[in-house]
Structures are given as C-alpha cells and as structure tokens.
Amino acid sequence: MPSITSTRTETGESGIATRGTSFGHSRSRRRLHTVENPRKSVTLTVMTGLSALYCLLPLVWLVINATKSQADFVSSFGLAPGHGFALWDNIVEVFRFQDGIFSRWLLNTVVYVVVGAAVSTFLAALGGYALAKLHFIGKRLLLFVVLGSIAVPGIALAIPQFLLFAHFGITNTPWAVLVPSFVNPFGLYLMWVFTAEAVPTDLLDAAKVDGAGEFRTFVQIALPMLAPASVTVLLFSFVSIWNNYFLPLIMLKDPNWYPLTIGLNEWNKLGSTAGNGALIQNLVITAALLTIVPLIIAFLSLQRYWQSGVSLGAVKG
Amino acid sequence: MGHAKRLDATAGMSSNTAQHRAPARKRGRKQIGLAFIAPFGLLFVLVYIVPVVYAGYLSLFQQKLIGGNTFTGLANYTKLFQDAQFWDGVGRVFWFTLVQVPVMLVLAVVLALALDSGRLHGAKFVRVSVFLPYAVPAVVSTLMWGFMLGVKYGLFGSLNNALGTDLNPFAPSTTLLSVGMMVTWAFTGFNMLIFHAVLKAVPRELYEAAALDGASEFQVVRRIKLPALRSSLVIAVIFSIIGTFQIFNEPQILPSMVANSGITTHYTPNLYAYNLAFTGSQQGYAAALALVMAAITIAVAYAVQIRGLRNAFDH
Numbered sequence: 001m002p003s004i005t006s007t008r009t010e011t012g013e014s015g016i017a018t019r020g021t022s023f024g025h026s027r028s029r030r031r032l033h034t035v036e037n038p039r040k041s042v043t044l045t046v047m048t049g050l051s052a053l054y055c056l057l058p059l060v061w062l063v064i065n066a067t068k069s070q071a072d073f074v075s076s077f078g079l080a081p082g083h084g085f086a087l088w089d090n091i092v093e094v095f096r097f098q099d100g101i102f103s104r105w106l107l108n109t110v111v112y113v114v115v116g117a118a119v120s121t122f123l124a125a126l127g128g129y130a131l132a133k134l135h136f137i138g139k140r141l142l143l144f145v146v147l148g149s150i151a152v153p154g155i156a157l158a159i160p161q162f163l164l165f166a167h168f169g170i171t172n173t174p175w176a177v178l179v180p181s182f183v184n185p186f187g188l189y190l191m192w193v194f195t196a197e198a199v200p201t202d203l204l205d206a207a208k209v210d211g212a213g214e215f216r217t218f219v220q221i222a223l224p225m226l227a228p229a230s231v232t233v234l235l236f237s238f239v240s241i242w243n244n245y246f247l248p249l250i251m252l253k254d255p256n257w258y259p260l261t262i263g264l265n266e267w268n269k270l271g272s273t274a275g276n277g278a279l280i281q282n283l284v285i286t287a288a289l290l291t292i293v294p295l296i297i298a299f300l301s302l303q304r305y306w307q308s309g310v311s312l313g314a315v316k317g
Numbered sequence: 318m319g320h321a322k323r324l325d326a327t328a329g330m331s332s333n334t335a336q337h338r339a340p341a342r343k344r345g346r347k348q349i350g351l352a353f354i355a356p357f358g359l360l361f362v363l364v365y366i367v368p369v370v371y372a373g374y375l376s377l378f379q380q381k382l383i384g385g386n387t388f389t390g391l392a393n394y395t396k397l398f399q400d401a402q403f404w405d406g407v408g409r410v411f412w413f414t415l416v417q418v419p420v421m422l423v424l425a426v427v428l429a430l431a432l433d434s435g436r437l438h439g440a441k442f443v444r445v446s447v448f449l450p451y452a453v454p455a456v457v458s459t460l461m462w463g464f465m466l467g468v469k470y471g472l473f474g475s476l477n478n479a480l481g482t483d484l485n486p487f488a489p490s491t492t493l494l495s496v497g498m499m500v501t502w503a504f505t506g507f508n509m510l511i512f513h514a515v516l517k518a519v520p521r522e523l524y525e526a527a528a529l530d531g532a533s534e535f536q537v538v539r540r541i542k543l544p545a546l547r548s549s550l551v552i553a554v555i556f557s558i559i560g561t562f563q564i565f566n567e568p569q570i571l572p573s574m575v576a577n578s579g580i581t582t583h584y585t586p587n588l589y590a591y592n593l594a595f596t597g598s599q600q601g602y603a604a605a606l607a608l609v610m611a612a613i614t615i616a617v618a619y620a621v622q623i624r625g626l627r628n629a630f631d632h
Contacts, residue, residue, distance in 0.1 A: 041436040048431045051424065052446040055502065058461040078465060078472045127357035136350030142358065149365050157365065159594050159607045160372035183364045188357060214349040243454035245566050250595065261456040268460060269573045288457045295452040
C-alpha cells in the first residue's frame with residue numbers, strides 16, 4: 001500500500017493526501033478517510049448511538065423476555081430479568097407444544113428458503129448473463145417489463161396470484177409458496193449489472209473458440225466469476241422468503257405447510273383468544289427469537305456480501 | 318428447443334468454412350440467449366403477467382346471491398369509486414406516507430452522513446445495528462413492538478404504573494404513529510446503507526479541492542454530499558412510497574395483540590382487499606381494488622420520479 005502523507009488543517013477536518021484516492025479498495029479508502037478526519041466527535045457518536053439504541057432495544061427486549069417463564073413475563077419489568085432463568089425450558093416447550101409442530105414449521109421454512117433462494121438465484125444468474133452477454137430478440141421489451149415490475153406493489157399481485165393458483169388447484173400446497181419465490185426481478189437486475197462488469201467477454205469468446213458450448217461456457221467460466229454476486233442475491237432471497245408473511249397467509253390453510261411466520265402468528269392469536277386460561281406469551285416470544293436467530297447469524301457472518309450488493313445496486317441505480 | 322439450436326450452431330461450425338463460421342455462430346447465439354432467459358421469462362409471465370390479466374377479467378364479475386358469479390361490466394369499479402371505506406384507507410396510507418417516508422429518509426441520510434464523516438466512535442457497530450432490523454420478519458417485529466409498547470405487559474404499562482399516567486401507544490389516535498415507528502425501525506438501515514454506499518463512491522479529490530478552498534464541513538455536506546445523494550434519494554422515495562402504500566402486515570397482526578387499537582377491516586387498502594377476498598368472498602371486487610391500488614401507486618411513484626428528476630435538472 002502506498003504511503004499517505006498528509007497535512008492537517010487546524011480544524012482537523014480536512015487532510016490533503018498527496019497521492020492516492022484513485023485506488024478503489026475500501027480498505028485503503030477508509031484509511032485515507034481516517035487521515036482526512038482524525039478527530040472523533042463525541043456529540044455525533046452519542047446522537048447516532050441513540051439511533052442504534054432505537055434499533056437494538058426491541059431485540060434486547062426479545063432476548064431478555066425469552067428467558068422468562070409465563071408468570072415472570074406477566075409480573076416483571078420488561079427490561080429486567082425475571083426471577084428464574086427459563087430460556088431452556090421455554091425452548092424445550094416451544095418444540096413440544098402442539099405435538100412439536102414448531103419443528104415442522106421450521107423444516108417447511110428451511111425447504112421454502114433453500115429451494116426458493118437456490119432456484120431464483122440460478123434463474124437470475126442465467127437470465128442476467130443472457131442480458132449482459134448474449135443477444136436475443138425482445139431484450140429491450142423484457143428489460144422494460146421486468147424493471148417495471150419491480151415497481152408493482154407485491155401485495156397487489158398476491159391476491160390475483162391466489163385467484164389464479166386456486167383456479168389451477170395448487171393453493172394449499174408448497175408449490176403455491178415456492179413458485180412465486182422463483183422469480184426475483186431485482187436479483188435478475190443485480191446479476192445483469194454484475195455480469196456486465198465482472199465477466200470479460202474476451203474470456204467467454206476464448207472458451208467458445210476452444211469449442212465449449214454456450215451452456216458450458218456459462219457454467220465453467222462465468223458462474224465461478226459470479227460467485228460473490230450470487231451470494232448477495234442468495235442472501236437477499238433468503239431474507240425475503242424467510243420473512244414472507246402475506247403470500248403463505250393467503251395460499252396455505254393446512255397448518256402442516258405453514259412457515260414459521262404464519263405459525264408464530266397463529267400461536268399469538270391462540271394466546272390472546274384463549275381468554276383467562278392458557279396464555280403462552282413466553283412460547284410466542286421464545287419462538288420469535290428462534291425465528292430470527294438464523295437470519296441474524298446469516299447477516300452478521302455475510303456482511304461483506306450484503307454491503308457489496310447494496311453498493312452495486314446503489315451505484316448503478 | 319434452445320439445446321437443439323445450439324447443436325445446429327455447433328454442427329454448422331464444424332462443417333462450414335471459416336468465413337461462414339461467424340454469422341452462423343452469431344445466429345446461434347441469438348437463439349441461445351432466449352434459451353437462457355426462458356426459465357425466468359416463463360415463470361415471470363406466470364407469476365406477474367397472467368395474474369394481472371386474470372384479475373382484470375375477474376374484476377368484471379360480481380358474486381350474487383341469486384345467479385352466482387355474474388358479469389357486471391365495470392360495476393365493481395364504479396362501486397369502488399363510491400366506497401367510503403376504500404377511500405378512508407387510501408387517505409390513511411397517503412397521510413402515513415407523507416409523514417413516515419420523510420422521517421425515515423432524513424434519519425437515513427443523517428446516519429449515512431455521520432458514518433461517512435469518519436467522526437464516529439464505533440461506526441461499524443452503528444452500521445450493523447441500524448441495519449439489523451431489516452433481517453427481522455414483520456411478524457416478529459409487530460409482536461415485539463406490540464408487546465413492548467403495550468400497556469398490559471409492556472414498558473408503557475410499567476411507565477404508567479410508575480408515573481400514574483395513562484399513555485397508550487395503541488389507542489385509536491396513536492396506533493398509526495406506533496405503526497410508523499415499527500416501519501421506520503425496519504427500513505431506516507437499508508436506506509442508510511444505500512446512501513452510505515453512494516457517499517463512499519464520491520471521488521475524494523472533491524473533498525481535497527473543497528478543503529483547499531477553505532470550505533467548512535457543513536458546506537461540503539451541502540455542496541458535495543447532498544447533491545451526490547439526489548438520484549438515489551429519488552429512488553428511495555419511490556420504493557418507500559410503494560412499500561407504505563401496500564402496508565398490510567402490521568395492521569393485520571396488531572388487532573390480535575391489542576384490543577381497541579382502532580384498526581378496522583378497511584384500515585389500509587390492502588387489508589380491505591384481503592378481507593374482501595377471504596372473509597367476504599367478494600373476489601371480483603377485491604381484484605378491482607388491487608388493480609386500482611396498483612394504478613394509484615404507480616401513478617404516485619411516477620409523479621415523484623418526474624418531479625425528482627426535474628429538480629435534479631434544475632440544480
């Protein structure tokens with residue numbers, strides 16, 4: 001890394017780098033940034049810290065209350081621990097309640113997410129590659145319609161989708177949730193942009209001159225280069241399918257096909273409609289925590305990818 | 318089909334002379350491109366285009382007590398335009414959008430500027446924790462906020478007990494405000510990340526030049542950073558409008574958590590459409606509502622885009 005010499009002005013606000021700024025890596029940029037602005041502002045830190053608190057407070061509340069028994073939940077202060085530590089009991093009870101249907105919902109969610117995210121990402125890569133590197137009739141029209149569809153409200157589509165699927169008789173089956181999740185217009189857009197930037201056409205031509213077919217060229221040359229973008233698209237599909245509520249709500253009637261989000265809300269309704277007797281808020285809260293833990297882990301461990309995906313979309317958008 | 322054409326092309330390649338090779342391959346490529354896009358394209362038509370057309374067809378029918386499903390032409394649409402419940406919901410999401418979207422985007426811009434200034438302790442922590450709510454399903458977010466803000470078991474219950482007050486975030490007059498808090502909570506981080514990415518792409522030379530000219534930090538923000546954010550801000554406004562116009566999850570889940578929240582079956586247009594289609598079994602009417610709502614959303618988003626772009630040209 002080239003050394004950066006700087007002169008600091010009195011305000012400490014601006015440093016003048018003699019070289020650099022043109023190297024594109026964020027690491028070097030961040031370092032340059034620090035040279036530019038060495039003084040940290042306490043006021044600014046406190047102000048943004050309040051926003052971070054606003055964002056973290058509900059999650060902290062959820063973790064604390066997942067450790068309480070139902071009696072403690074009702075009687076103790078929301079942000080203080082209860083008398084006992086009931087997290088493990090709650091988790092065991094979540095998996096036992098209603099003959100262990102929670103594990104069925106978890107399994108359903110995993111299937112919807114894995115199949116949906118994998119298929120939609122592959123189709124987006126295939127289509128994005130075609131848009132960026134291949135010529136075909138109707139490309140402009142396709143781009144126009146697909147990009148336009150990003151602006152169409154999803155829920156306005158869901159009711160017509162339900163009516164159509166009911167006509168075909170595939171509502172109340174996993175297909176009703178899976179098929180719509182296979183189409184990811186925004187993923188197609190990201191893949192298109194990324195292929196145009198990251199896959200050199202010369203390399204593809206060389207492979208074809210060597211006798212590789214179009215599909216083999218795609219799988220063996222382009223796909224490995226698209227790996228980072230694929231992880232990004234996978235991650236965003238993962239989140240949107242895992243979090244989907246409206247689509248399964250209208251498509252599924254049989255609790256055995258429910259994903260976690262619908263099942264969770266069913267339990268919540270159970271607690272509130274049961275009246276004085278069987279309140280299970282401790283189970284609802286613990287189940288909610290178990291629902292978001294995989295997502296939080298995925299996000300924290302794949303930070304690099306959602307950040308690159310967002311910046312790709314932002315710079316191009 | 319695509320495979321057959323690819324085989325044709327390769328066969329042509331091996332038998333033809335070098336001069337013929339290029340055009341033959343080019344033609345083959347044209348067709349193979351279609352084969353690559355076909356799986357996405359076919360599913361897209363099935364999931365996006367056909368449902369909209371089908372909804373248009375269904376919206377011309379009404380379920381009658383006598384005679385079952387009968388063709389009624391545009392009756393559903395004329396009924397919708399005179400339906401006070403529908404316009405009540407449209408008005409509500411309109412006001413909601415008018416307040417929530419600016420609050421959220423201003424917060425996101427301020428946070429992105431703060432991150433970009435490099436003056437924060439623990440900037441990475443702030444970035445991750447503000448983005449984290451994006452990963453939380455609306456169901457879980459509504460449950461958390463519903464419990465937490467509730468007066469029965471939540472923090473406001475404790476607050477009221479301690480201070481002897483009678484504050485209720487889910488009274489009919491404040492429910493919408495609480496929903497706004499949940500939505501802002503969920504999406505500020507995503508917008509902040511986009512704005513931060515745009516700011517990071519600003520050439521550093523501009524800041525150096527500004528420093529040489531003796532510009533203050535405030536002037537750098539006003540003259541360099543905010544103009545750089547303009548086009549991404551227009552896009553964020555459009556997507557936020559699309560999002561808030563179809564708000565559904567929170568008002569659908571809340572009534573099962575808190576009594577007397579003031580949430581009616583027609584609280585938002587989408588909730589109304591859902592209730593019409595699934596509890597009222599007025600599917601034709603619900604289809605008409607969904608289409609009209611999509612048209613309104615696209616019209617508003619389009620108007621914002623035109624305005625935003627015109628402003629961008631003016632500056």
